[in-house]
Amino acid sequence: MWGMADHVIDAGTLFFQDGTNVTLVAASLAFAVLLILSSRYLGFSARTRSILMHAHVALLLFPLVFFATTLTCKQAGLCEVGLTQTLLYVIPITLALGLAFGLLVVPMLHRWRAQPEAGRWQRFIHRHAGELGMRKAPDVFIVDSGRPEAYSTGGLRPAIFITVGMSETLSERQMQAVLLHELAHIREGSYVLKPITRLLQSVYPEPIVAPAAMTQEEERKADAYATWVQKTNVHLNRAKRKLAE
Amino acid sequence: MVKKADAVSDVLSPLESKILETLWESGGEAKVREIYGRIRKRHPCAQTSVAVTLDRLYARKLVSRRITTGRGGLAYIYRPLQSREQFQKSIVQQAVDRLVARFGDSAINYFDEKYRKNK
Missing domain, CATH: 1.20.5 (Single alpha-helices involved in coiled-coils or other helix-helix interfaces)
Structure with a gap:
């Protein structure tokens, strides 16, 4: 075990003695910072901001994949480490990891700690997704938490998550308003933002991530849909007031 | 001399101790809505605050809970440990x-x- 750690440290020292490697690693980290800052200051759409944040994660992964690939290549003697050849492996692997992270890992982590809801909320979402012309209705999951919360995730199979705390705090009509709000986020594509934002918020200080998160305009659109379906904004406003208390 | 009931509020927040006192007085299990109904008469607060505080008491292993399905949907039934x-x-x-x-x-x-x- 310790022998292997020594080996990796030696390889790391060698890796960083090469000026080109250092430049590539520094460039990827600089681009990662640039992406998160640009998503903060430029007025991109929700979909673009979520792509930028996933690219940010991919660029953070790049040095790790680059180092691991270089090490493996040397060990296996597969590539006589030409830089271009190494990058031909590294770039697709990093992109695949970034995509897998955003489309599979994050949604899977959320699904893993929740139970599918096969009752009235699933039927409710199924009906309204059909009316919206969505090809597949998002799955509804119940999260075992007493905190009243609702959120949605994207990936290959979009899903809406509601906590037990939410179910016991809101009335039926208020729950429907919240579910319609989340459904509208999924239709608009802004749902992808929430999980990645929550993840980055656990690592970065709030002021860096917050402006890249859901904008008021996107929230307003989701509210407008719920109000349009229910023909009143009373239930949505009451639900919001309860959740803000 | 500190009263026994006050001793609980020395180590818990006011709402936490009110919730625990309510659970002890009710003699067993209660849902968020029931606890909220009893507390708000003496201690004005939001139902959401009661739900969040009960979740915190559960995380601190001071209460246990189980899920029940009723007319109002899913809800927890809390019980002091x-x-x-x-x-x-x-x-x-x-x-x-x-x-x-x-x-x-x-x-x-x-x-x-x-x-x-x-x-």
């Missing part, structure tokens, strides 16, 4: 253990003297 007496005893135990760990023999000698005096 300790009686009021057990809870107070555990607070005293923690306080004494902390003193002994910090002051060693001095704390033990003090308790010994005090105990003899009272005897």
Whole structure:
């Protein structure tokens, strides 16, 4: 075990003695910072901001994949480490990891700690997704938490998550308003933002991530849909007031 | 002399102690809505605050909970994990253990003297 750690440290020292490697690693980290800052200051759409944040994660992964690939290549003697050849492996692997992270890992982590809801909320979402012309209705999951919360995730199979705390705090009509709000986020594509934002918020200080998160305009659109379906904004406003208390 | 009920609020927030007191008084299990209904008469608060506080008490292992499905949908039924007496005893135990760990023999000698005096 310790022998292997020594080996990796030696390889790391060698890796960083090469000026080109250092430049590539520094460039990827600089681009990662640039992406998160640009998503903060430029007025991109929700979909673009979520792509930028996933690219940010991919660029953070790049040095790790680059180092691991270089090490493996040397060990296996597969590539006589030409830089271009190494990058031909590294770039697709990093992109695949970034995509897998955003489309599979994050949604899977959320699904893993929740139970599918096969009752009235699933039927409710199924009906309204059909009316919206969505090809597949998002799955509804119940999260075992007493905190009243609702959120949605994207990936290959979009899903809406509601906590037990939410179910016991809101009335039926208020729950429907919240579910319609989340459904509208999924239709608009802004749902992808929430999980990645929550993840980055656990690592970065709030002021860096917050402006890249859901904008008021996107929230307003989701509210407008719920109000349009229910023909009143009373239930949505009451639900919001309860959740803000 | 601190009253026994006040001793609970020394280690918990006001709402936490109100919730635990309500659960002890109800003699067993209760849902968020029921607890909220009883508390708000004496202590104005939001139902959401009660739900979040109960979630925190659950995380601190002071209450247990199970999910139930009723007309209003899913809800938790909460139950205190300790009686009021057990809870107070555990607070005293923690306080004494902390003193002994910090002051060693001095704390033990003090308790010994005090105990003899009272005897």
